[in-house]
Amino acid sequence: MIGQLNAIEQEALAALRAVEAGDALENWRVAYLGKKSPLMTILGDLRALSREERPAVGKRGNEVKNALEAAFAERVEAIRREELQHSLTAGALDVTLPGRPIPHGRLHPHTLILREMYSIWAEMGFQVYRARDVETDEFNFELLNIPQHHPARDMWDTFYTTTPGVILRTHTSPGQIHAMREYCPQPIRVILPGMCYRYEQISASKGIQFLQMEGLAVGKNIRLGDLLGTMSEFNRRIFGPERKSRFRASYFPFTEPSVEVDVSCANCGGSGCNVCKHTGWLEIAGAGMVHPIVLKNGGYDPAVYSGFAFGLGPERIAMLKWGISDIRYFWSNDLRFLEQF
């Protein structure tokens, strides 16, 4: 019987070493320490043994039972430690790793250039005035001294709507009339940013939908020199102090005299290159002294008041500043372009 107990002990301990976890552990407990296990059967049947045999078998049986219980407890603890260690290494969190970058949006270059222009004009005393994108023929053309069938209408290829007389504005200049009628007879210094629409052949420098920023100053004793000085100062502030400004005589029906505003080419410094078509200059705006008819249409007496106006192309300015070669990038929604700003 003692030999049988020794065999049970050896077998149980060997089996326990092979046990990994979970069900196998419980199965081992039932097989070797459970009520119906051989060991428990022997211990439960001691009375069936002879008086001489009983103490030795009982003693050895209890020793085996204690040994197996201790080994079992130890194995349970060892497995628990192994599992803990495993979960610590498998799910390890390295708090020293740099975090994953969170993609975040940026301001569109349209917004960036407009904001920069707003702040320059604000420093010079111009406030933003908003006018509508959908205009009437009257405001877009007639009140700006461009009557029906006037050949100057060819300068603006227009998008018409199905409502007669209602169009998409071809420039921000109709806002001049809205501003004058609202402020008359006070002096005015406003900029009018916004989208314009023209039925154009799309190219690297021309869109059918593009930004303009109109400027309007109306008051007493405003002269051409004020316009030239103001535009030169704007050019210096937006492009840098080394940039020169040039004014060329031009024609717009709503200004007299009219000029085109050029800045010296940033690419070649004025010596001539592909960007400036070898002229050394780049055009950025149309401008002029507000035509007396337009002043009158706005409610101001041209004998008392005078003013200047200009129309800047913010996309063209952004292209010059940031070396953007094609105006179509602004609407491309291409992240490779947008993420550079």
Ligand code: FA5
């Ligand atoms: C005008 O639209 C006049 N209203 C400007 C003006 C205002 C003159 C006040 C006098 C007094 P022009 O068509 O040249 O002028 O346009 C002005 C600027 O808008 C251009 O210099 C250019 O920068 C921009 N622009 C014009 N057409 C487009 C186009 N299709 N795509 C992108 N930018 C354009």
